[in-house]
Amino acid sequence: ESTLNPRALSPAKAGGLWQLMPATGKEYGLEVNEDVDERYDPVKATEAASRYLKNAYAKYGNWESVAASYNGGMARISKELGSQQVDSAYDLYLADETMRYIFRMLAMKLIMENPSAYGFNLTADQLYQPIEYKVVEVNTPVDDWAAWAKKQGIDYLTLREHNPWIRSKTLPNKSGKTYKVNIPTRDSLSRSRQKVKVYNPAWVVAD
Structure with missing residues (x-):
C-alpha cells in the first residue's frame, strides 16, 4: 500500500503505512484531525487495518476477496460478487489495479518469506534494524x-x-x-552502534 512508508499520502488522501482514508481511519477508531492523525502511527494504524481485515474476512470468508476489498472497497467488491454471481474475487472481472492487487500481494508475501529463493541475497548487516x-x-x-x-x-x-x-x-x-x-535512543540512531538482529533467519544468507 505505501512501500512501508508511514508518512505516505496518496492523491486520494489515503494516509499512512496502511493508506487509510480519513473516514475509514475514524470508523476504525483512529483520531484524524489537523493536530493528530493516527493513520500515521504505525502501531495504531496496523491495529485499525487488522480490524478492517478481520471484519472483511467475517463477511467474505476468503482472503482474496478481503484483499480486493482493501483496494477497491467492501461496498464495491460485495456488489460485484453479487452481480457476477461468484464467491471469490479470483473470479471477478474488476479494474486492472484491483485485479493485479491480489497477485502482487501474493508475490510480495512469497518474496518476503524467502528472499534468496527469488535472487535477493541479503546479509544481516544489510537489513534495516528496528529503532529502540x-x-x-x-x-x-x-x-x-x-x-x-x-x-x-x-x-x-x-x-x-x-x-x-x-x-x-x-x-x-x-x-x-x-x-x-x-x-x-541515541545508540539506535547510529548505524554503527545498532544491535544487529535478524527477525527471520530466512531473510539472510549464511556468511
Missing part, C-alpha cells in the same frame, strides 16, 4: 512540541520523524487523552 525507543506518555496539552522535544533531549525534527502522527506544532488535547510519544 523510550516511550513518554502525554495526557496534557502541549503548547510547543519543539520546546517539549528539547526537554526530552531531542530536536523537533527527530520528534516528528519518529512520531509522524503529530501533525502540528501544538497539541490542544482538551479531552486529556493519553498519547504515547517515541523518543529514540
